[in-house]
Amino acid sequence: MDSGTSSARRSRSGSPDPIASNAGTALPYATRSALHLKGLVPSGVEDFSVQEQRALEQLNMKSTNLEKYIFLSWLRTTNINLFYRLVLHNLKAIAPVIYTPTVGQACQEYSHIYPFLAPPNNVDGLYIPLPEVENIDEIIGNYRESIKEGDEPEITVITDGSRILGLGDLGMNGMGIPVGKLQLYVAAAGLNPDRCLPIVLDFGTDTDKYLEDPLYLGIRQHRPSDEAFYAAANSVIGALHRAFPNMFIQFEDFSTEHAFGLLEHWRHRALCFNDDIQGTGCVILGGFISAVEQAGIPPRDQRILFVGAGSAGVGVAKQLVDYFVVAHGILENEARAMFWMVDSRGMITTDRGDRLAQHKVYFAREDNASTQCTTIEEAVEYVRPTALIGLSTIYKAFSEKILVRMNEINQKARPIVFPLSNPETKAECSFEEAMRCTNNRVLFASGTAFPEYTAPETGRVYVPGQGNNMYVFPAIGLGAVLCKPTCITDTMIYAVSKALAASLNAQERADGELYPRIERIREVSAELAAAFIQQAVREDLANDQMWVDLVKASDTDKLVSEVRRFMWLPAETFEQLRQCCPHTHHHPVMPHSHAEGPSKL
Numbered sequence: 172m173d174s175g176t177s178s179a180r181r182s183r184s185g186s187p188d189p190i191a192s193n194a195g196t197a198l199p200y201a202t203r204s205a206l207h208l209k210g211l212v213p214s215g216v217e218d219f220s221v222q223e224q225r226a227l228e229q230l231n232m233k234s235t236n237l238e239k240y241i242f243l244s245w246l247r248t249t250n251i252n253l254f255y256r257l258v259l260h261n262l263k264a265i266a267p268v269i270y271t272p273t274v275g276q277a278c279q280e281y282s283h284i285y286p287f288l289a290p291p292n293n294v295d296g297l298y299i300p301l302p303e304v305e306n307i308d309e310i311i312g313n314y315r316e317s318i319k320e321g322d323e324p325e326i327t328v329i330t331d332g333s334r335i336l337g338l339g340d341l342g343m344n345g346m347g348i349p350v351g352k353l354q355l356y357v358a359a360a361g362l363n364p365d366r367c368l369p370i371v372l373d374f375g376t377d378t379d380k381y382l383e384d385p386l387y388l389g390i391r392q393h394r395p396s397d398e399a400f401y402a403a404a405n406s407v408i409g410a411l412h413r414a415f416p417n418m419f420i421q422f423e424d425f426s427t428e429h430a431f432g433l434l435e436h437w438r439h440r441a442l443c444f445n446d447d448i449q450g451t452g453c454v455i456l457g458g459f460i461s462a463v464e465q466a467g468i469p470p471r472d473q474r475i476l477f478v479g480a481g482s483a484g485v486g487v488a489k490q491l492v493d494y495f496v497v498a499h500g501i502l503e504n505e506a507r508a509m510f511w512m513v514d515s516r517g518m519i520t521t522d523r524g525d526r527l528a529q530h531k532v533y534f535a536r537e538d539n540a541s542t543q544c545t546t547i548e549e550a551v552e553y554v555r556p557t558a559l560i561g562l563s564t565i566y567k568a569f570s571e572k573i574l575v576r577m578n579e580i581n582q583k584a585r586p587i588v589f590p591l592s593n594p595e596t597k598a599e600c601s602f603e604e605a606m607r608c609t610n611n612r613v614l615f616a617s618g619t620a621f622p623e624y625t626a627p628e629t630g631r632v633y634v635p636g637q638g639n640n641m642y643v644f645p646a647i648g649l650g651a652v653l654c655k656p657t658c659i660t661d662t663m664i665y666a667v668s669k670a671l672a673a674s675l676n677a678q679e680r681a682d683g684e685l686y687p688r689i690e691r692i693r694e695v696s697a698e699l700a701a702a703f704i705q706q707a708v709r710e711d712l713a714n715d716q717m718w719v720d721l722v723k724a725s726d727t728d729k730l731v732s733e734v735r736r737f738m739w740l741p742a743e744t745f746e747q748l749r750q751c752c753p754h755t756h757h758h759p760v761m762p763h764s765h766a767e768g769p770s771k772l
């Protein structure tokens with residue numbers, strides 16, 4: 172439950188000693204003597220790989236994912252080098268523990284599993300209570316004091332906990348999400364953990380369960396009015412931007428109206444991005460491009476039904492419209508007409524009799540000749556979709572009956588079904604259900620990872636796609652931190668989607684997959700970050716000359732390898748750990764790689 176700032180072990184001088192706390196049983200005898208640690212650790216001196224083996228063993232002793240989450244949080248605050256070694260070497264198994272879906276449960280329990288972190292050396296991010304917003308400069312000052320010199324944050328993930336995954340308003344407990352997302356930034360794209368800053372705007376909660384929970388750690392009041400929310404949120408973001416002008420700001424899991432409102436306000440004022448709107452749009456477009464290629468009908472014949480019209484639904488649909496316009500030369504009005512949206516009140520039309528929220532107006536149908544569909548089933552019959560996309564937070568909303576109909580309607584082409592709501596308890600259907608009901612013909616991606624499916628008839632094993640923004644936000648953040656664009660444009664996001672679709676290797680394509688395997692995420696993130704940087708330079712918005720020159724040299728392989736060189740990696744040996752610790756950071760992170768020597772803690 173922290174950002175990964177170095178843990179609290181102190182040397183005799185009283186200052187934290189990152190070498191000792193991250194080496195532990197790997198400390199050679201000479202160093203133990205020098206640090207006055209003789210006799211304070213077991214006598215065996217071991218390699219980091221042996222420590223890792225022990226950590227994995229201890230992880231596997233935990234019987235539930237929440238216990239694993241708690242163990243990993245403890246490890247991260249105790250020995251960040253070992254934590255990231257373990258995560259990087261076991262990403263497929265560990266991602267669902269530190270991130271979706273377990274992070275959802277961890278957030279719900281956050282106030283109960285909080286590990287008594289000791290400030291100032293074990294700060295897990297910023298908690299900004301509404302009544303303290305007027306003292307925001309003091310809070311930022313305290314944070315500065317708590318970090319190592321030169322470790323200014325280069326990336327923040329900020330939430331107010333008002334819409335955590337599909338779980339609703341969790342108040343301050345939502346802090347688990349910025350913490351989890353930033354771990355993915357480090358693991359998937361090599362951001363420097365010391366420069367990641369999770370933030371929660373502790374502005375109250377409208378969930379009585381938390382207000383009444385004696386262990387709840389947030390402020391005990393209901394959420395403020397819209398006006399008070401924007402005044403306070405803008406004041407915090409403004410202060411952060413003044414304090415850290417180059418810091419990339421990721422807005423995360425704000426309730427939909429505020430998500431759109433904050434993005435609108437800040438997108439041309441600071442380097443920022445909304446993950447639920449833009450990141451989700453980006454990752455789903457990437458998978459959708461691959462799905463359309465495999466579906467077997469021309470792109471312009473796609474009929475796409477969205478179930479859910481919140482920040483994610485509308486963000487994704489807009490990104491897909493851009494794709495049809497840019498990649499297939501379809502006029503915007505015609506592209507928009509390929510989309511139908513359903514929300515909790517039914518199909519969104521201009522004449523259904525309610526006042527539509529601003530973000531839904533663009534997709535409201537006018538051609539429905541007074542037909543109103545109130546259920547998903549009715550909408551499926553009316554639209555006869557080629558693609559069904561779920562961002563509704565409604566568990567099993569895609570019933571077996573609906574999935575069977577998707578198969579019947581799409582006999583000439585393969586049906587596309589993306590149940591994207593998180594966590595698993597909110598997913599519109601499972602992979603197994605989608606496969607069974609479509610005779611294994613479905614082109615599938617889900618927000619939460621589902622297990623592989625073995626077809627009983629043939630024994631063939633199918634791997635589900637994971638359409639989760641974790642495939643793109645780390646690369647977008649890395650690209651932004653490196654080339655420092657003035658702002659993030661839709662065309663930069665679009666470039667990343669295209670790069671994601673292009674990143675599948677021959678085997679993944681042959682297996683009919685829509686996303687690259689998670690084990691390759693670092694390699695893929697480097698390609699995506701390079702595509703982002705190329706686009707930023709093309710738009711003349713990149714402000715770091717080194718990256719501008721690299722792009723202008725028109726050597727994409729070199730650009731990708733330079734991006735990789737800037738990715739943070741945990742140390743492999745004690746020697747690497749020792750060599751890198753005395754350094755202060757350079758711009759933007761210590762250049763190091765597998766090949767090039769020490770990593771920075």
Ligand SMILES: NC(=O)c1ccc[n+]([C@@H]2O[C@H](COP(=O)([O-])OP(=O)(O)OC[C@H]3O[C@@H](n4cnc5c(N)ncnc54)[C@H](O)[C@@H]3O)[C@@H](O)[C@H]2O)c1
Pocket residue numbers: 334335336337338426427446447451454478479480481482483484513514515516562563564565568591592593594597617618619638639640641
């Ligand atoms: N896969 C990903 O990477 C990813 C990214 C972002 C969000 N999400 C998930 O998407 C979901 C929605 O997020 P959001 O920010 O858009 O939330 P939101 O609450 O703003 O949107 C939910 C939408 O679903 C609609 N809805 C509710 N009940 C419905 C029903 N019975 N039938 C049809 N529609 C119904 C609501 O009217 C609303 O339009 C969450 O579960 C979130 O975890 C996934």
Ligand SMILES: O=C(O)C[C@H](O)C(=O)O
Pocket residue numbers: 271335336337424446447592593618639640641
């Ligand atoms: O956090 C995730 O797993 C994806 C997404 O940002 C969400 O809000 O569901």
Ligand SMILES: [Mg+2]
Pocket residue numbers: 336423424446447
């Ligand atoms: Mg989110």
